[in-house]
Amino acid sequence: MQTQAFVAAVDQAMEEAVAAYTETFAGSVLAETAVAAHGKRVRSRLIGLCADDLGVEPQQVVSLAAAAEMVHAGSLQHDDVLDDADTRRGVPATHVRYGNHVAILGGDMLLALAVGQVAGGPRVWTVESARTLAKMSGAASDEIYWREKREVCPVSVWEGIARGKTGALFRFCLGGTGVLIDEQRYRTLSQFGEELGVLYQWVDDLLDFVPRTGKRRFADLFEHNPNRVLSAASAAGMSLALPVADEAAARALATALQPHWERSRDQALAAGGGLSAAMVDAGLPRCAHILDELLAKLAPVAVSEAA
Numbered sequence: 001m002q003t004q005a006f007v008a009a010v011d012q013a014m015e016e017a018v019a020a021y022t023e024t025f026a027g028s029v030l031a032e033t034a035v036a037a038h039g040k041r042v043r044s045r046l047i048g049l050c051a052d053d054l055g056v057e058p059q060q061v062v063s064l065a066a067a068a069e070m071v072h073a074g075s076l077q078h079d080d081v082l083d084d085a086d087t088r089r090g091v092p093a094t095h096v097r098y099g100n101h102v103a104i105l106g107g108d109m110l111l112a113l114a115v116g117q118v119a120g121g122p123r124v125w126t127v128e129s130a131r132t133l134a135k136m137s138g139a140a141s142d143e144i145y146w147r148e149k150r151e152v153c154p155v156s157v158w159e160g161i162a163r164g165k166t167g168a169l170f171r172f173c174l175g176g177t178g179v180l181i182d183e184q185r186y187r188t189l190s191q192f193g194e195e196l197g198v199l200y201q202w203v204d205d206l207l208d209f210v211p212r213t214g215k216r217r218f219a220d221l222f223e224h225n226p227n228r229v230l231s232a233a234s235a236a237g238m239s240l241a242l243p244v245a246d247e248a249a250a251r252a253l254a255t256a257l258q259p260h261w262e263r264s265r266d267q268a269l270a271a272g273g274g275l276s277a278a279m280v281d282a283g284l285p286r287c288a289h290i291l292d293e294l295l296a297k298l299a300p301v302a303v304s305e306a307a
Contacts, residue, residue: 139164167197
């Protein structure tokens with residue numbers, strides 16, 4: 001099954017799951033917003049490509065991919081409420097259009113439906129889905145704690161948040177596919193997935209300093225979110241006054257952070273290159289392609305763009 005066809009099958013599984021609850025207001029909103037929005041479907045693509053690498057029939061992991069996308073979509077709905085975000089993927093966020101209650105309950109519905117998606121698969125899928133949700137919730141609480149504390153978290157804390165916030169779901173994706181082969185594949189791919197998730201967060205933190213379509217530049221500086229560049233700069237002895245008050249202050253701070261940004265970018269590229277090579281060596285070249293796509297986002301970024 002080609003990647004596009006696999007993603008289409010995942011979308012259909014999500015639509016059918018939500019359709020059973022569209023008689024409720026939250027369900028009808030989900031059908032119109034979270035499910036219809038689609039997004040990049042990185043997690044679906046990753047699972048589909050991993051199945052190809054392992055020789056697993058794609059149909060065996062459609063429900064796993066649907067669960068991963070539902071968890072992602074549900075967590076984003078909750079995040080938008082917690083962050084009071086105005087938009088999601090260029091359109092008004094669900095809580096802006098329908099209120100916090102509907103957004104939160106709709107997110108809860110997606111998370112519950114995600115667990116239902118994997119209930120018919122290997123037992124470890126259900127166990128790991130619950131564990132993944134717990135890790136993501138814990139990481140989100142840590143993120144809020146440091147945001148409200150108005151301090152830059154240490155790099156070790158940043159990594160813990162990244163492993164829970166992003167790494168846990170990628171671990172679920174790859175580990176859930178690997179378990180269909182054997183226990184060793186399950187363990188190896190779970191670790192690959194977690195490291196891939198950390199890199200996704202790392203790259204996103206770096207790109208926060210760069211102009212991007214549909215993304216507010218310097219969002220982490222304005223909102224005092226944990227950010228790998230800020231944590232590394234603080235560890236190096238740089239004093240950081242956050243959150244910044246305006247665009248001019250953000251640009252000035254970004255200029256001062258430039259050496260730390262460049263060092264962090266080089267470290268991310270090196271770590272990503274090592275992980276990509278390890279995945280290829282493990283017989284996962286298609287999976288590695290997703291990582292290579294991620295790292296390519298950093299390659300064309302000029303140093304001046306991050307200042």
